Amino acid sequence: MRLLIVEDEKRLAVSLAKGLRAEGFAVDVVHDGLEGLHLAGEGAYDLIVLDIMLPGMNGYRVCAALRAAGNDVPILMLTAKDGEYDEAEGLDTGADDYLTKPFSYVVLVARVKALLRRRGSAGASPVLRVGTLSVDTAARRVHRGDTEITLTAKEFAVLEQLAIRAGQIVGKPEILEHVWDFAYDGDPNIIEVYISALRRKLGATTIQTVRGAGYRLVAV
Numbered sequence: 001m002r003l004l005i006v007e008d009e010k011r012l013a014v015s016l017a018k019g020l021r022a023e024g025f026a027v028d029v030v031h032d033g034l035e036g037l038h039l040a041g042e043g044a045y046d047l048i049v050l051d052i053m054l055p056g057m058n059g060y061r062v063c064a065a066l067r068a069a070g071n072d073v074p075i076l077m078l079t080a081k082d083g084e085y086d087e088a089e090g091l092d093t094g095a096d097d098y099l100t101k102p103f104s105y106v107v108l109v110a111r112v113k114a115l116l117r118r119r120g121s122a123g124a125s126p127v128l129r130v131g132t133l134s135v136d137t138a139a140r141r142v143h144r145g146d147t148e149i150t151l152t153a154k155e156f157a158v159l160e161q162l163a164i165r166a167g168q169i170v171g172k173p174e175i176l177e178h179v180w181d182f183a184y185d186g187d188p189n190i191i192e193v194y195i196s197a198l199r200r201k202l203g204a205t206t207i208q209t210v211r212g213a214g215y216r217l218v219a220v
Contacts, residue, residue, distance in 0.1 A: 001116060001137070002026045002044070002178055004061065006036030007051040007078065016049065019105055020112070025044040026157060026178050032164055033057030037065055045073050048114055050095070060093050067094035074115040078103075128163040131219025133202065135163040149201050154179065160192045162207065162217035171214035
C-alpha cells in the first residue's frame with residue numbers, strides 16, 4: 001500500500017512517515033499543496049494524508065481539485081483547527097475522514113487502516129494479474145499459476161510497482177520514490193540487485209530492461 005503525506009510541518013511529516021513505514025506502508029512526503037496535488041495526480045496512491053493549512057494551495061482546494069478530476073483516492077484531512085464548520089467544509093470538498101491536531105498516532109493509524117479496508121471492500125480486486133503471474137497486493141503474496149513464490153518485503157514492493165504498470169516502462173527514479181521514498185540518498189543501483197533477485201525467482205524473461213529508461217514487467 002502506498003500513502004502520500006502532504007504536511008508542511010516537517011517534523012510531524014517525518015514522524016508520521018517513519019511510523020507508517022514501520023506499519024508496512026510505502027510513504028512519500030511533500031510539504032506544499034501544489035506539489036501534493038501534482039504528485040497525487042501522477043502517482044497511484046492508496047490513501048492521502050492531507051493537511052489543510054499548506055503553502056501553495058490549501059488542503060481544501062487540493063481535495064476539491066482531485067475530486068473534480070475524478071480521483072477517488074481516500075483522503076484523511078489533518079488540521080490544527082477545530083469546530084463543526086471546518087469539518088463540514090473538509091468533508092464537503094470530498095475528504096473521507098477528518099482528524100484534528102493534536103491527535104494520537106494510534107488513532108491516525110486506525111483511521112488509515114479503516115479507510116483502506118473500506119476502499120478494499122468496495123473497490124477492485126487487490127490481485128494484479130500479468131500472464132500466469134498473480135500479485136495479491138492485500139495479502140502480499142505472489143503466485144505463478146498454482147505455485148506460490150516467496151519474496152522479501154522489498155522484492156514484493158519492487159514487483160508491485162512493475163505490476164501496477166504492467167507492460168509499461170517504469171524508471172528507476174519512480175521505483176526509488178515509491179519503494180525507498182523521497183528521502184533515500186543511497187546508491188540507486190540497489191534496484192538492479194532486486195530486479196536480479198526477482199528474475200531468479202520469477203523467470204529471466206519476466207522483467208525486461210529498457211536501456212536508459214527502466215524496466216517492464218511482461219506476461220510470460
